[in-house]
Amino acid sequence: MSAAPAVLNVAATYVGTEALGPGVRSALWVQGCPFRCAGCIAPDWIPDRPARLAGPAELAEELLADPRVTGLTLSGGEPMQQAAGLAEVVRLARQIRDVSVVCFTGHRLERLRARPPSPGVPDLLAVVDVLVDGRYVAALNDGRGLRGSSNQGIHHLTSRLADCGYDFGRGPRTAELAVRGPEALLIGVPPLGLPAAFDSAVDAVRARMFPGRKQP
Ligand code: SF4
Secondary structure: OOOOOOOEEEEEEEEEEOOOOOOOEEEEEEOOOOOOOOOOOOHHHOOOOOOEEEOHHHHHHHHOOOOOOOEEEEEOOOHHHHHHHHHHHHHHHHHHOOOEEEEEEOOOHHHHHHOOOOOOHHHHHOOOOEEEEOOOOHHHOOOEOOOOOOOOEEEEOOOOOOOOOOOOOOOEOOOEEEEEOOEEEEEOOOOOOHHHHHHHHHHHHHHHHOOOOOOO
């Protein structure tokens, strides 16, 4: 097992969502992604810059603070850039509760196995139950499933979630919105049209609250 780094560079966390896989889950999005998919839903999380720096133990405890949580969803950004740290978060979380793990990556599984982009990749793959792999292609976004576009693959690396009744590939999408102070966090793989509707709603609220101010 690779040595886990002392801290992870975290874009955001959310405890207790039903929009990112089966059951009630907690999400951890890492900061930084080597890909530049056109239409990426999280462009602010692509730059490799310091965001929130937090240790695996702190994150594991935070993500499992809600007793309803039965799973973790790891996304970003690109989780494989911080694979060793995420594997350690999962290891520590499972000492608290035996959670399932869903992980998104822009890499292909075959490539991760053949040429891991970071030393902790085998450790992370060893604790992931479902891997959603491949880059986002906007033209192939069919509005279905827990993947952004139909070219992305769903790999059950363990049997844990294979018969849970959740359709990762074709099921209906849901999204949740969390407002924290001046920031809004969109959680889930958005149904078609939602990001544009969300932006218009934000513009409409801004226009009402700050009449006369030029909107961005
Ligand atoms: S791999 Fe994911 S986070 Fe990275 S640019 Fe593509 S859609 Fe965005």
